[in-house]
Amino acid sequence: MFWEAFSVVVFPGLLAAVFIGFLYEGIMRKVTARMQHRRGPPIWQPFLDWIKTMTKENITPKAGSGFLMTLCPIVAFASAVMAVMFVPIAGFPSIGFEGNTFVFLYFLFQSVVFFAISGFATGNPYGIVGSIREIMQIISYELPFVISVITIGLFSSFTVKPFIVFTFPFAxxxxxxxxxxxxxxxxxxxxxxxxxxxxxALTEYTGxxxxxxxLAKAALLWVSVSAAAVMLLGGGNLIIFLIKSLIILFILTFLSNIFARMRIDHAFRFYWFALVPLVLIDLVRAFLGIW
Amino acid sequence: MSDFCLPFGPQHPALVEPLHLKLVVEGEKVVDYEFKFGYSHRGIEKSLEKRQWIKDIFLAERICGICSHSHTLAFTRGIEALADIQVAERAEYIRVVMAELERLHSHTLNLAVSFHEIGFATVFQYMFRDRELVMELLEMVSGNRVNYGMNLPGGVRRDIEPSKIKEILEKLAKLEGRIDYYTKLIEKDNLVRKRTESTGMLSKKKAIELGATGPVKRASGISEDFRKAGYGAYGKISFYTVTEKGCDVHSRFLVRIRECAAAINLIREAIKDMPSGPIINKTPPVINIEKGKETVSRVEAQRGELIYYMRSDGLTPYRVKIKTPTYANYLPLGECLKESLISDVPVIVASMDPCITCADRVTVVRNGKETIVRKDDLKKM
Incomplete structure (x- = not known):
């Protein structure tokens, strides 16, 4: 019972999602800065940003809905923290039952959907355009992402088998x-x-x-990185897990620094017509048991 | 949905200066637009009339932080033409070196900002780092990073000594390697090409009709460059113009980066051919020009052709009319924005290299009537 409560509140749940999430964000910013030949902020900068933001006042625009604007960030954060409870990290208790992968996907999805709704809630033109783009982006990446997760699930039942990289590179x-x-x-x-x-979507948000x-962004980063570390690079004890998640974090940071921004139509075409066929190959292989 | 209006500026992260663009959008597509200017009118043209000629040079320098040398060059050339002042030969070459160094720093700045607009933060940072080489050179030669204060009627105020020439050549060699790298990046990088190719089209015909100038015009396949007229020392140095046929944002990128390489060549040529001798033919500090004498002075600034019309009133100018290249490029900008997407608007605006404050003017409205000077009135003057 103690360990269950511990895993919900401390690790890998609430506190870890906040603190390690912020820390990872700080590392990302630092690595980005070094890649761009800048000095960069200290890695605890996201904490300081957050503390300052929390002391500011809440402003609701005339066209906006105060209720929705308060609801969206809370649900987005809560969903991301819920999602991390399904990831089996280094022997800490996680929620396990038949089909838990899909519930995990659902909570991840819910978190970003509330990011998307948040723009509509403000009534700001930039917010609305941002929300439309967010929804289009969800439509784009969700299909290849879910196919990859299913592939990995078929292969390993979401837990221990190491190094998906070599078995299913496309996934x-x-x-x-x-x-x-x-x-x-x-x-x-x-x-x-x-x-x-x-x-x-966040143009009008303050305080x-x-x-x-x-917080929701930090939690989302934490759950994404830890899920990627566990599902793609296999299990291990706490130290090994953290090293693996840092590897994933570095891959993400590196990739994010060597490209220009895509246009939304290009992104859609890229995900659906370039990526989906590739991940389908791996899905078929996993389904037929060829590895 | 068609009356959904997205304001672009006057305060916007993509714009350094206040330009207000009202975009009517359908989804991501821009169906209509409206410009609004006048947020940063400074009345410099009027102030020029209140000061003596020499002081005016330093005021004209402050019109633009990026093309400050070009402004003083145009103004001093105007004074020299009005007062029949002979320019020291070495000074002409030093002016070319300064103008081309300034072109380098302006083009790298604009390209860096353009990369920032398409979300390529890494190249933005790299280019700003490499731009420092040029800024250091400008500081070394003139003592300032902006507003160099080099030009005076008859010559320049500071010489480029052999020790400085050595450092200039060293840093330019370093910069040339970086410029090659960026040229390759613009030509080859897949995402950059996807974002910039066939966006912001300005056909050759439209570019001529709407009177585009500078790199924008040259990117539409028109080889027009006022430096070819050979003012100053440009007539004596071998020199080539860069043109591209793509008519889109990508070819504007390419024109700018190739002009950087061309500018490096020009500086080397100018340094090689530089004659020895005095850097200035001294003139009296108070210049008196016959009343009513007028002239038009043109130079090729980084953004295009810069035109000064000047008319004398003795110790001060009677009227100075400045046409900055940005002003000529407003109509082409509107043409480029037609049928574009929201995501392409920032990079299209940046590819025009607008300097909004330099182009802000005021029209006098009296009793509800605008006062417009027509072509016939100009002829009478």
Missing amino acids: FIGFILGVMGKLGIAPFHIPEAEQEIIEG ARLGMFQ
Whole structure:
């Protein structure tokens, strides 16, 4: 009972989602800065940003709905934390039952969907365009992402088998690119393209609501990276897991720094017509048991 | 849905300067647009009339932070033409070196910003790092990173000594390697090409009709460059113009990066051919020009052709009319925005290299009537 409670509240649940999520974000920013020949902020900068954001006032625009604007970040954060409970990290208790993979996918999906709704809730033109883009992006990446997860599930039943990279390389690529779309990092930072639509869906958010969204983003990063580490690179004890998740984090950061931003129609075409056939090959292989 | 209006500016992360673009969009597609200017009018043209000629040079320099040398060059050339001042020969070459260094720093800045607009933060940072080489050179030669204060009627204020020439050549060699790298990147990178090719089309016909200028015009396949007229020392240095036939944002990128390579060549040529001698033919500090004398002075600034019309009123100008290249490129910008997508608007605007503050003017409206100067009135003047 103690370990269950521990896993919900501390690791890999609530506190880990916040603290390690922020820490990973800080590492990402630092690595990005070093890749771009900059010094970069300290790796605890996201904490400081968050603390400052929380002290600011909440502003509801005239066209916006205050209720929805408060609801969206909370649900987005809660869903991301729920999703991490399904990932079996280094022997900590996780929720396991028949079909838990799909519930895991559902919570991940719900988290980003509330990111998308948040723009509509503000009534701001940039927010609305950002939300439309977010939804289009969800439609784009969700199919190859889900196919990759199913492939991996068929192969390993979501737990221990190591190194999917060599057995199912396309599923690995599909998973990583799907995660990049989900997190909205380059080249898929289309919904929050600051040069085009300022901050996209989050343009009008201030204060504690924005702070909750920052938490949700951190939790989403934590769950994505840890799920990728467990599902793609296999299990291990806590230290090995953390090293593996840092490897995944580095791959994500590296990829995000070597591309320009895609256009939303290009992204859709890329996911559906270039990536889906590849991941389907691996799905068929997994289904027929050829590996 | 068709009356969904997306404001682009005057405050916007993609714009450094206040330009207001009202975009009417359908989904991602821009169906209509409207420009609004006048957020940063400074009245410099009027202030020029209140000062003496020499002081005006330094005021004209402050019109633009990026093309400050070009502005003073145009203004001093105007004064020299009005007052019949002979320019020291070495000074002409130093002016070419400064103008081309400035072209390098302007083009790398614009390209970096363009990469930022298509979400390529890494190249943006790299280009800003490499741009520092040019900025250091400008600082070394003139003492300033912006507003160099080099030009005076009759010559320039600072010489380029042999020790400086050595450093210029060293840094340019370093920069040339980087420019080659970026040329390759623009030509080869898949995503950059996807984002920029056949966006913001400006056909050759339209470019001529709407009077585009500078790199924008050259990217539409028209080889027009006022430097070819051979003002200053440009007539004596071997020199080539860059043109591209793509008519889109991608060819504007290519024109700019190739002009950087051309500018490096030009600086080398100018340094090689530079004659020895004085850098300035001294003139009296107060210049008195016959009243009513007028001239048009043109130079090729980085963004296109810069035109100064000047008319003398003795110790001060009676009127100075400045036509900056950005002004000429507003109509082509509108043409490019037609049928574009929201995601392409920032890069299209950046590819025009707009300098909005330089082009802000005021029309005088009296009793509800606009006062417009027609062509006939101009002829009478």
